[in-house]
Amino acid sequence: MILIKCPYCGERDQSEFANGGEAHVIRPKNPESLSDKDWGEYVFYRNNPKGIFYERWVHSHGCKKWFNAIRNTSTDQILKVYKVSEKRPDLSEFKNTLKSPSGEPPVGSGNFSVKK
Template sequence: MLLISCPNCGPRDETEFHYGGQAHVAYPEDPNALTDEEWGRYLFYRENPKGLFAERWVHSSGCRKWFNAVRDTATYRIAAVYRMGETQPSVTGGAK
């Protein structure tokens, strides 16, 4: 079982959280100006690295607030947790 440290509530079991996808994906300024291909890329194309990856999570059974986490996709180790709007911390030690 994964232990996730909510920046507001502290460490909690993973069953209290829901995954929200890749972090730091900006919403298009004018979505109506996008072609179907550009809109499709925004909606469906995301990075899928092996190693450290910034993700969005929501503490759905707790404070209900969104936050970001840097998680190693190979080991599931969470290297950092930070609030929405904060700069992504520099972390090392991901999978090779």
């Protein structure tokens, strides 16, 4: 069970929330001036990194409000939640949280070798 802390309601079960994808995607100022390819990339293309990622979440079975979260996609650990109106936190404060629960390094996780 994963608990997510809604910035409005407090800690609740993950089943009350829905993921809204990448956060901080900026809509183009003049979409009519974009090519079909550029518009398609804005609408459909998103980053999908392994590691720390800014995401949008909605408390769909609670207050129904949107908020942002910083989540480590390789461990599902939510490092921080913040309201949409708040400034985007700098990721440097989370650089020491990149280890997996078993202590594997963030790069090459799954290929961790042990010295003999």
